[in-house]
Amino acid sequence: MEKQAGAAGAADGVGPNKKSWGSQSSGAATGDILDCPSGSHVEWCKQLIAATISSQISGPVPPDIVNRDNKILPALRYGSQVRMVQNQVPLLPGETVQTTVQDVMYICPFSGLVNGTLTITDYKLYFTSVERESPFVLDVNLGVISRLEIISVPNQGENTKGLELVCKDIRSPRFAYKTEESHPDVLETLVKHAFPLSHNLPLFAFLYKEQIPVDGWKVYDPTAEYRRQGLPNESWTISKINSTYELCDTYPSILVIPTNITDEEVKRVAVFRAKNRFPVLSWIHPESQATIVRCSQPLVGPSECRCKEDERLLQIIMDANAQSHKLTVFDARQGSVAVTNKAKDGGYESETFYPNVELNFLEIPNIHVMRESLRKMKDVVYPTIDEDHWHSSIDQTHWLEYIRLLLAGAAKIADKLESGKTSVVVHCSDGWDRTAQLTSLAMLMLDSYYRTLHGFQVLVEKEWISFGHKFAARVGHGDENHANSERSPLFVQFIDCVWQMTRQFPAAFEFNELFLITMLDHLYSCLFGTFLYNSEKERAAKEVQTQTVSLWSYINSQPEDFTNPFYVDYEHHVLYPLVSSRHLELWTSYYARWNPRMRPQVPVHQTLKELLILKAELQRKVEELQKEAYSHSHSQSSSSDHSPSPNHTTGTPLHSAV
């Protein structure tokens, strides 16, 4: 650990990075900005992502390919232009080049050493090389970097430094570069911009100047979402009790709580729950009125404290659903952990104090176990894959085992609501990690709205972002303390569960795999404001909504790229995924996507898009012909009462008594 990035960087503080502008050998007119006639950033960015999962290379391409091909990109969609600097680094609006270094060696784990030019901006690291048959580009956004490590590079001369970028998205590119005086220190620049918060710099999201006509910040309106669920109703009310975040600073300002409880009582319940995260409604079943309620653990403590108001609140929640005389509490933790938590003032709802409550432990390990599991996974998939022991090494990471536990837990919750018509209370310790995973997965199973492109955004905004999943702490945006034990890939795990469901129900989701991968990429990138900070309160203080662009703006400005062509709205279907490990798969197109040997020849994303177009075309044709047929039949006999129009059905009352 003496090779710590920060320390090493500080040690060799060489010249300012501006030097690189002058030292560019190739740049005759440095900083010359080409007005590219086409190619908005978004288009470029989309292609970048598309390429990571399913790309096509058309053989050897001439070196000027980047410039040339930008010109044949689809027409510009909204005014903004990608600025092109001379050395072919595409820049985002608001992005500035910090340093450019020639003669950098990229140590590719798949094809050996590549010599080229490294450019560092305040958003990304961009390496290009033209020495191969096809130009080589490596583009890593700085947000994804977890830590920087000095490595030794044998046989490359004394003043050669090696640098490894350990990334959060399961890769670790390595570079070697000469530490000559004319070079600014790469490491220092990288450290500064990869971890801006540790250096009193703003996150790039606040510098990003893209103008997207769609406003993604309008996607989630809590009141509208609760109205969609049929709230408020006689039992539940939309409360402004937390409008100033005083009662609970990690909860959103708008909450749904039972009608029959006073603000005083709520405040007392909040005191009894960890981090003041008292039980509030997440979702209500449109028919049975059974609800998903989320909260944190009760502060029972070693002395078995009780809270009358808390007991009464759970009773009211149970009574709000007339269909069942039970209330099920799903504690996501392992039972033994919940017991030991009592010693730390935590605990669980004792069935003796909470009559009619049924307590279930879902036995899901904590965030540290998950972090370790993904770390093992990285060892398995990057950089090399041990082909002889691939399956057993996947088993040993236990990653799929935890995916299974989560899906099984969520399915239990969904089943309890749907079949048991019973309200459930879900919590873990603080109610922002496993709880968010479980409630959002259960809601995804229960409510087809959340399986649409728009609905899924609402789900993430609601259950994760507004309810205070600590994105900043779990991801560590712009923070160089990589060893922070608060970090854990819980959102990745959730998206993996969603992906497993899309595999099992390929037609039930309106979004596609690219959407899921895009979300994960921008979870780290700090390009958009969506996943920044820990709570709604913090985001309000930082004016995220006015100062940054939402990821959903980007997504919703081109929904066709993220739409699943096979989508059929299974409107009233509850999806129960198979949770046996035989039916789960490792998401190799995400975890192992950096290995070029894993890239399929048939680009999945492109095929999907083509199918989408084909489908739209056919549907249009069908409608045209139907119209034609309709007018035909009408002109022939006006008495014809049967038309082939889609909405017309000669209704036999299909609903007959049982």
Next chain:
Amino acid sequence: ASVRLPPTLATRQQTGNLKSTIMAFSHFYLPLSSLGECVLQRAVMVRKKLTAREGRGWLSGTLYCTHFRVVFVPQDSPNPDDNADLVLLGDHDVALASIEKVVVVGPNRTKLVTPNSSLKFTPEELVLYCRDMRVICFLFDRLTPDPQVIEITYTIAKTYQPLKPGSVLSFQNAALGSVEMKQFLSNRRRDAHMNWFDSTSDWEQELERCGASGWRVSSVNDRFEMSTSLPRFIAVPQKVFDTELKKSFAHFNEGRIPRWCWRHPRGSDLLRMASFQNNIYHEKDDIRNLEMILFGCQSSLCVVVELGEELPSPADIQLAHSRLRTLCLGDISTSVSVPDDKWLSTLESTHWLDYTRSCLRKASEVACLLRGGHLTVALQEPEDRDMSCVVSSLVQVMCDPHCRTQHGFQSLVQKEWVILQPHQLPPPVTHDDNSAPVFLLFLDCVWQLWSQYPSLFQLTDDFLLALHDSVHLPLFSTFLANCQRERCKPSQNLGQSYTPVNGWRDTLHPDSSSYPSDPPLPPVWDWSLQYSKQRQECFTHPVPPTPPLQPLLNGNLNTNPDKHRVTDTIPGSVVLLSRGVFSCPANLLPWRNSSSGIYKKSHRRAPSSENVPGLERLLKAWALTEFPQVLTSTCGPQAPLDPYEPLLPLLMVPCMGLWKECYLRGALHAQAFSHPISTNHLHPVERLAQEVQQLKDKLAQVSTSTDTNPPTKPAEPRNADTNLNQNTNNGTFLFPASRPQGMGAPKAAPSPTSTTQHNSRGPTPSSAPPCRPSHKDNGGSNKHTFLFGHSSVAETRPDQRYYPAPSNAKPPKSKSSIAS
């Protein structure tokens, strides 16, 4: 109104008269009962568990055991259509010969039922484990009379075919032996769309199709005098006369001389041969002939691809397959179950995926060589029976788009497996346990290719699955006779048969005077005998395959489209490819061995090692690019490539998938909950293909029906059908039948227009897709209609389609739950 109403649970519950219900059931139509089939036992009110393919959930009906199959007749199945083709097996039926194990589940216990066992409890569930890895599960209702339950269990256990000699024959007789059936089968026509490879003209047609000039069909083995295991007709170089040819048989193991299999459009030929006989003296003339046969029409370069060492042996494959079966079947009668966290490790230890991978790798190498152009690739295996079939057919699937169509694939199997190399198709019942499932390995490899390139195949995984299952059914001539010789000489007692594990041995049929001519066995390609029209329609994609795109340089063998011709080779060079390395061992061709001495006079010694770098370039993994050229990759249409560019699969272990639709069909271990689970394993592409087909149908309909009488009742489109299908699972979360009209029209699925799928289909208009004729307009639909609710009965009484009828059925979700 004329449709007879099958009794349903609802009516039963209303009347409460059990006896009358059973009476009603006993009148129920049993398909095929007119063909001399006798029903041994029957049980009423049985529910069949549907697989993922069928939409999951349950289907209620009546279970029969006849003397050759277990029949399940769903209660809503329509009346027999007198014009419907006779079928051997319906969609819900199981041939007794397919059953491997009968297990019953009672209260708190499970029991394996053997012909001799006696039951001490009344089973609640009957599970049939099949040889083709299906697991079929029937549930008995409380209302099913106990004696029926016990009797049908006994009957099945006693009449299914345990492994014993002669059982195949008796099964065949039971299934096909009746006069009516013989009559019926004799009237069936062979499918003219495929090449059967059993006449000279068939072979000539193939030579022509491949543009293989310089080759001719020889009937030198017409009477099997040259080689007993070779087919009657073989393709050999034109310049070699039959008289010369005859002399070369002795130089090869079992007389399996190099034979032409396929020509790549760039002019390379693919041959297969057995190993050389070394202890033979090479006459000068022999050598000339041998060289000519081996080099075929290419005078320059021959690459001998050694298959024996790198690829699994039949014994390996057998072991791997049986481990895979054990793992995937999840037999509940043996308490051995793999814990969830060991699943992948256990799968790895079967080595099955390793073997598919090594076959695909070898085939990819050969495909790359052939693409190099103008050389001969000869696959050599000691006995030319096992892996040479796999590799040769895989190469053709990879390179030849024709072999990726249903008929092309059937022709390929006919050519490479049935005619050229007949031994490896597992004769399923007689020696199931010791024949190597090499053909199953091949099917798995094709499935791997299919799953990586679904849009480049016209056939679907449904077709592969159907073929997989049929292999296990000892009813088809395609898989039963061991070589063309047996097929041609039906009445001759062969005395012995060959299995790759045990070698030559006495045949299991001492009474083979009646085998295989009586009863006559149909070919497997007559799919209508086993599969309804609907299921056959799923064998192909309605959307034509898209042209291949510019390859991605992912470092996976040679994906570079540049033409790397091997030039400047000295004529007569021979190179060996073994373990991925090219070499020129001196004794590769025994007659060129220096000891023979004769060769030197007639041929210049070829310094063939000069070719090695050129050949290596053909296989070289082309530039790995870590970050693909995004800006070049997704913009603009890419020029379609040569359609004969091989489909090179990803060969990394993580890219080898498990064919879950085949091996994990037994849903028993997948029960996460006590109630059935809704899921849908249709491949996305397939789904869309269906939808496109449906839209095209609709187009056709609309364009033809404009002048005809308007349709009268709504029929749900296919996607909605799947919906319904899924819905059969659990009444508690299903509302399709009660969904309010007009609000349900899903965005993606074509809305339920008031069109009937049946009446306006007649003449296919010119706007209809050329790729598949519509043929839904006959009685073939009787297998599925009960599910899809076309009949007015189902339309008016929707709730009765689900069993049990949900007593607490909920009204549809209120509109407030729908997104605004």
